[in-house]
Amino acid sequence: MSRSWERKVRRNSNVINRQRKKSGTQSIAAAAQRIDRFKGRNFILPVFLLLFTGGYAYLATIPAAAPEGENVTSSGMFWLTIGCYFLLAMLFFFRRPYLSVAKDYVGTRRMTGDKTLYASSIKSISVQPGYVVIEQAKGANWVFSRAINRFPTEAMAERLRAFAKDHNIAFHEKAVK
Numbered sequence: 001m002s003r004s005w006e007r008k009v010r011r012n013s014n015v016i017n018r019q020r021k022k023s024g025t026q027s028i029a030a031a032a033q034r035i036d037r038f039k040g041r042n043f044i045l046p047v048f049l050l051l052f053t054g055g056y057a058y059l060a061t062i063p064a065a066a067p068e069g070e071n072v073t074s075s076g077m078f079w080l081t082i083g084c085y086f087l088l089a090m091l092f093f094f095r096r097p098y099l100s101v102a103k104d105y106v107g108t109r110r111m112t113g114d115k116t117l118y119a120s121s122i123k124s125i126s127v128q129p130g131y132v133v134i135e136q137a138k139g140a141n142w143v144f145s146r147a148i149n150r151f152p153t154e155a156m157a158e159r160l161r162a163f164a165k166d167h168n169i170a171f172h173e174k175a176v177k
Helices: 004-023 044-061 076-094 153-167
Strands: 036-039 098-101 105-110 114-118 122-128 131-136 142-145 170-173
Touching: 036 153, 044 076, 098 153, 105 142, 122 153, 131 153, 142 153, 153 170
Parallel strands: 122 170
Antiparallel strands: 036 098, 098 105, 105 114, 122 131, 131 142
């Protein structure tokens, strides 16, 4: 298609999407714009932070060796520290990990931010019950687990199988023995 034709199609689809949004129906999207997002839930790090905060608070309530020492729990800095650890645990709990699969790339959220991996830099995709592993040509593998982050690995496997077929990427599926 020529670029002018693509612009006309994009403009007309935007008009139709606005009308469909007003009527409450789902918008149409081109295959290139469709992104499947599989969300998980991070619960191990928040639980660890809450346990750490509880241990810190418990150790702070043990009386000091010197009876004339100031009580640590009465200071504002102690409660600020407790509150900050609690907020950090909430941040990690509500900031859900995800895997998004688009036409020519996959993306996820890591500790340092959102990462994108294009099809040309994917070496293979391995699927086994409860795990999905995306092996990069360069760099560390991306591992998505049902046990750790509560990802829907079966649905992810189906979508990644189609992605691998479209881009001629090696797809390995391991069955339970």
